[in-house]
Amino acid sequence: MAPAVRFSPGARSLFDEPLGIAVQGLRPRQPVTLRASVQDEAGERFEASARYEAEESGELDLGRSPALPGGSFCGLEPMGLLWALQPQKPFWCMVKRDVQTPLRLLLEVFEGHGPPPGRLLAQGHHEWVFMQDGLQRVPVREGRIRGTLFLPPGDGPFPGIIDLYGVGGGLPEYRACLLANHGFAVLALAYYGYEDLPQNMQEFQLEYFEEAVDFMLKHRQVKGPGIGLLGISKGGDLCISIASFLKGITATALINGSVANVGGMLRYKDITIPPLGFDLKRLKVNKDGIADIFNLLNNPLEGPSSQSFIPLEKAECTFLFIVGQDDRNWKSEFFAVEGSKRLQAHGKEKPQIILYPRTGHYIEPPFFPMCAASLHKLVGKPVAWGGDPKAHFEAQADAWQHIQAFFHKHLSGTPPGASNKL
Template structure:
């Protein structure tokens, strides 16, 4: 009997959707090794493997069978996805073109030897980033540069603006996946993209105000306000937007700062200086990676107070996603400072979700955790922190938290978590 490898749902799934991996036609108790691999758009190879034993009926179900070794151990139904590692060290798996899927190769090999030699069965499964009916519209409106993702259906949908960090460019994969959950999401670039500034020299909040206006004037975006989601530098930009701009409701900050960072922020006749840092305080890990956690100035010190984003007029509610092993900066401290300042000004206490053993880069579910990688602008290898298994679980939970928060505060609905595993 031939060995058959199947993935449920069959053929393809969305990247943030769990799948069920099964193998049949094995001998009872047979020792096998499962391998997963994919290539990104630049041809870089990512691989993972795990060792298993078939059950008494010659079947293997990764939702029930624990891995006995390899890239991970224990019961990890999605381990072959989140444990993918680059063949070339320090590459981060990102999706550059959301219009095409990642093709994941899954193979079953005989035995547990370090290099099993007999292939028993294989299949290919496509992981997509555009859900059924989700529309992708490039945005070149005035100065605004980005991509709008619209969910299926004719009715206007609650809007979200999505900002990434200091790597620049246009990152669409989070926005495209969020759109599949009922939101109109604008992935917004602000430097290193087309005719936008090549370098992050300074920022003008009017650009982001123009993006808010674009969303609120769009016929398929439900007003009278929009939500924001920002990671790292994008987080403090979202906090500034919620504090100074009109039309903001519900903001998610993923490991953001309570102060303006990296470059000055201009708005009308106001300038918020950057928090400042001391690069000479950066440390080097035993693996030769840069660690920036202790380089940033303390926003609590009097000399740095002007850099702290004024929260007197901040429009909540807020959700802070916080990693407790963040080695880019002290995200836990920043969230606590923001919470205290918001409440001191009569605002509601923000929701804060802490994730132990989780590093700076929190992506949607099943992306391999970026514990360390080469920074897009610096061109140097940076340590972000985190333990892969805990970080992976944090990404799954954070994704549910984000959806629940936006459904409640933008859509007035209760979010119900669903899973096929």
């Protein structure tokens, strides 16, 4: 039998489903090198490779066979070829811009352990899709709102969530889309750097987000009486502000967010919260030109900076803080702890805080490879995001389950574990 690649659950799956990899038809104990590669929509390539030895049966199952030293990783790592994927272009992160098209994984099997690569023995292709069959993608252009609503199959109503990203701006849809596959109505909401929205972050008007909350609460396929918020980085502190000042928020999940307003002035009616100050003298740049901005921001507990602390004690919702303890963007663990202290000091429920060691800033849905460093739009140069690739990868998978369970519990949605098959 000629060597052949086998994927489990098949040649096509949702992006956030675990993927099994095996090779059949090898000689007993045959040494081979496996190389995985993915090309993103910009044409940039991500690669990882590992050395293996086939079993006596001639099969190689990454769930049973440890990788040998000399590749991108070693040891028993069933999904190592995914978490070890690295961009071939420096300071590049994998982003999915069009959720209606798949990403394609190429797996190649080479003879021997190289380098250079030996003879190509087999190759297989796997399609990662982002939208399950029946999921609706609905562009939203109502009033000032600019976003995309994802609706699960059926009439609903479904628990509703607004999803916000960070300083990159634009309208990232992939997390909202993947979350909607699990039974939620999710609005990916742009708030700057998109179409006719402001092109910078000088000022944030909560009235804009209030329109989006009202849109979700009035939608016939969104289940009330309240909705959830999910935000990462700058999107996290915006979620806290929305929950603190606006009605209709039941649950708020933050991924490495700040409890202080960051980046621009926040306004709502006659309320103004200034942005947290920073000191460029605290910025460090290493010999590779990568900036460390961990200590850049001022302490929101000290002096005038305390005016930037968002009054999250006003919120009438439950909070979940997802924290990467190796976040180099800012002090996410400190922010989560101080937010918890403030809530409890005002008699509010203690929030759930989930800490992930050796995990960096961009905790994405599984199974995006870790982004170690990339260009920061505000800093103007590459910055380190932190994280160990394997630990970060595992944290993303675990956090994704916690986020779903949190929203299912507090938004009275469909039971966790509802079918999300294609």
